[in-house]
Amino acid sequence: MFRQIPRIPSSCPEAFKGRYVVSPGDTLFTLSQIFRVRLEALYYANPHITNPNILYPGDVLCVPSFIPIPCCIELQKRGRIPFGTGATAYANFGPRGGQSISVLATLPPPSYFGNYDIYITTAFFRDIGGFGNQLFPTREDPPTWSSRIDLPTVVSLTPDVRITIQPSNSTTGIDGAVIYENTLRQCCNVNGC
Template identity: 65%
Template sequence: MIRQMQRIPIGCPIGFSGRYIVLPGNTMFMIAQIFRVTLASLIAANPHIENPNLIFPGDVLCVPALMRIPCCVILTPRGTVPFGTGGVAFVNFGPRGGQVINVMATLPPPSFFGNYDSYIATAFLRDIGGFGNQLFPTLEDPPTWSTRIEFPTAISLTADVQVVVEPFSAITGITGPIILQNNLRACDV
């Protein structure tokens, strides 16, 4: 049996997010879907694959991206907040496909900002709207609040996404002032 030689790129173009080793059963189309890039951009980033319809297990592909992933962004405090208030947004690929933003923050009790009992983190995407989730505290004092915002595989995060953390009242459904905020520009390729 003749075995196909592994094809490895000499170098990857500017704006690639990483390398991917082809697994049995993979197709270029499938890999483009996994990383939410266009098939054309995946093919263009891999000129060492002469026929994109023929890829083999072990081939190494350059994966282009709209953003560098994984990436971490510091969430900047807004307004008057206690000393030590701060957080980060960690952008990565999700465990079920798609992209995720993990938010972790050191925050005072939500009641510090008024009649609130929790926090929510929301990522605002231009022309789409916001995706959010409640943050949950750890047992330390003060706690670390955290959550994961998962995005459908059809969505690709971009540098203009705004991530905010706000206090929230589960009783009234009202959100308070923005406590932490930043965009994902630091993740730009």
């Protein structure tokens, strides 16, 4: 039985730093709709795909992104935080198109930092503001806190996007100091931007 060897680009052009692995049933047309990019732009960013009408599962495509994604970064501690904590952010394409950031952290109860009962994570974009979400705990002790921020298609992940975690009070709306943060610039250090 013949098995097609996946076609993988040697590099991606500027503004097409993301990589997507083709699944059964994918076409360049449907992927152009998911990534919200002109079909022609997707075709020209992938010269290793000689016939745009034929994609094989496992093929790797360059897709629009200003940073190499998927990418995982470690968030850095800010201030006094107990031993055994840690946090990461995972930048990738969103499940419904666009881009997303998933955050995973091992943290003490929010009350450790004062009168707080939840954690929130926010992705800050220069000149736009932030998009955030509440982190939710697992049942382990101590719990792992996680959330995903699905970004609107009008924004794109760039190296200067800053991701934060901070405790908050769900009743008063008062946020505590940022306890973890980092930018996506670390994605560029690994794969280049």
